[in-house]
Amino acid sequence: MSDLVKHYQSLFKKYGPSPKAVQYADLETQIARFEVLAQIDSNLTSVIDVGCGLGDFWSFLRSKGDQSRYLGLDIVPEFIEHANARFTDDSKAQLINSADILPTGYDYAILSGVFNNKTDDNWEFMTKTLRSMYIASKKGIAFNAMSKFVDYYDPNLYYVDPMEVLNFCKQELQGHPVLRHDYSVRREGYPFEFAIYVYKKPQYFGSEKQI
Numbered sequence: 001m002s003d004l005v006k007h008y009q010s011l012f013k014k015y016g017p018s019p020k021a022v023q024y025a026d027l028e029t030q031i032a033r034f035e036v037l038a039q040i041d042s043n044l045t046s047v048i049d050v051g052c053g054l055g056d057f058w059s060f061l062r063s064k065g066d067q068s069r070y071l072g073l074d075i076v077p078e079f080i081e082h083a084n085a086r087f088t089d090d091s092k093a094q095l096i097n098s099a100d101i102l103p104t105g106y107d108y109a110i111l112s113g114v115f116n117n118k119t120d121d122n123w124e125f126m127t128k129t130l131r132s133m134y135i136a137s138k139k140g141i142a143f144n145a146m147s148k149f150v151d152y153y154d155p156n157l158y159y160v161d162p163m164e165v166l167n168f169c170k171q172e173l174q175g176h177p178v179l180r181h182d183y184s185v186r187r188e189g190y191p192f193e194f195a196i197y198v199y200k201k202p203q204y205f206g207s208e209k210q211i
Contacts, residue, residue, distance in 0.1 A: 004075070004117060004119070005075055005076055007117070008021070008022070008023070008053075008076045008079070009076060009078060011023060012076070012078050012079065012082075017054055017082055017086075019056070021053070021054065021079075022053035022054060022056070022079070022113065023113060023116065023117075024113070028185070028186065029185040029186060030056060031060065032183070032184075032185040032186070033112050033113070033144060033185060033193075033195075034056075034057055034060040034112065036144070036180060036183055036195045037057075037110050037112055037142045037143070037144065037195060038060070038061070038064075039197075040108060040110075040140065040142040040197040040199075041107070041108065041139070044061065044066060044068045044107070044108060045067075045068055045069065045107055046068055046069040046070075046105070046106040046107045046108070047061070047068050047069070047070050047071070047106060047107070047108050047109075047110055048071045048072075048073065048102060048103070048106045048108070048109040048110065048133070048136060048137070049070065049071065049072045049073065049110050049111075050073055050102070050109055050110065050111040050114060050129065050133060051073070051074055051075075051111055051112070051113065051114035052072030052073055052074045052079070052083065052095060053074060053076075053079050053083075053113075054079050054082055054083050054086070055072050055083035055086060055087060055093070055095055057072075057110065057112065058070045058072060058087065058093050059086075062090075067092070068092065069092050069106070070092060070093045070094070071093075071094050071095075071096070071103065071106060072093070072094070072095040072096070073095075073096055073098050073099070073102070074095070074096075074097065074098075075097065075098070075099045076097075077097050080095050080096065080097040083095045101132065101136075102132050102133060102135075102136035103136065104135075104136050104138075105138075106136065106137060106138065107137065107138050107139040107140075108137055108138075108139055108140055108141065108142065109133035109134070109136055109137040109141045109142075110141070110142050110143070111129070111133065111141070111142070111143040111144070112143070112144055113144070114129070114143075115129075115143070115144075115145045115146070115158060115160075116145070116146055116157050116158060117156065117157065117158065118155070118156055118157055118158045119158070122158040122160070123160070126145070126160070126165070127168060127172070130143065130168070130169070130173065130198075131172075131173065134173045134175060134198060134200075137200070138200070139199065139200055139201070140175065140176075140197060140198050140199040140200050141175075141197070141198050142195065142196070142197045142198075143195065143196060144193055144194065144195040144196075145158075145160055145162075145165065145193060145194060146158060146159045146160065146192065146193050147159060147160070147161075147162055147181065147191070147192060147193055147194045148160060148161045148162070149162070149181070149191075150190075150192045152192075162179055162181055162194040162196075163179075165194075165196060166179050166196060169196060169198045173198060175198035175199060175200060176198065176199040176200070176201070176202045176203070177196055177197065177198045177199075178196065178197040178198075178199075179194060179195075179196055180194060180195040180196065180197070181194040183195070
């Protein structure tokens with residue numbers, strides 16, 4: 001983890017408080033990912049943002065008029081310091097420098113971009129994190145990752161088979177997962193990543209009305 005912290009500290013020093021500091025190419029792709037993750041529920045009443053970076057997901061929710069209660073967690077002290085100063089007047093937001101057990105009491109746990117960097121134990125890190133998120137959340141989790149279904153691989157990034165992750169979410173977490181591999185983060189772009197929502201209760205789309 002120390003190498004990862006140093007990596008993001010160097011990005012923050014180089015780019016300042018911007019999408020590039022948290023390893024997004026630009027604001028367009030960052031917002032596109034947030035849009036997809038936020039679609040887990042049209043009423044996000046309370047959210048834990050795991051690997052929150054500079055708190056940009058909270059800024060995104062506020063821009064949409066969302067009235068959620070928000071907790072951001074990150075292991076990079078500079079990110080949390082900046083984010084807390086950014087939202088100092090916001091009583092609904094709290095940001096903590098932590099990688100410990102996730103607190104409970106929030107409907108959803110959200111994660112964006114945390115699984116992208118290659119490490120010595122990517123699968124173990126991913127599954128351990130998803131278990132913690134699922135246990136902590138009351139209603140479910142949403143996250144994204146790089147897909148193996150691409151024609152180009154960056155040697156510094158971790159690509160995973162989305163079906164393996166879907167199977168983990170169903171078999172190991174015993175949740176009700178939805179796989180999203182239908183979106184691009186750029187207009188006319190190619191879907192090189194995927195998102196998964198895992199609900200604790202199945203979604204009901206029926207009607208009480210008789211046809």
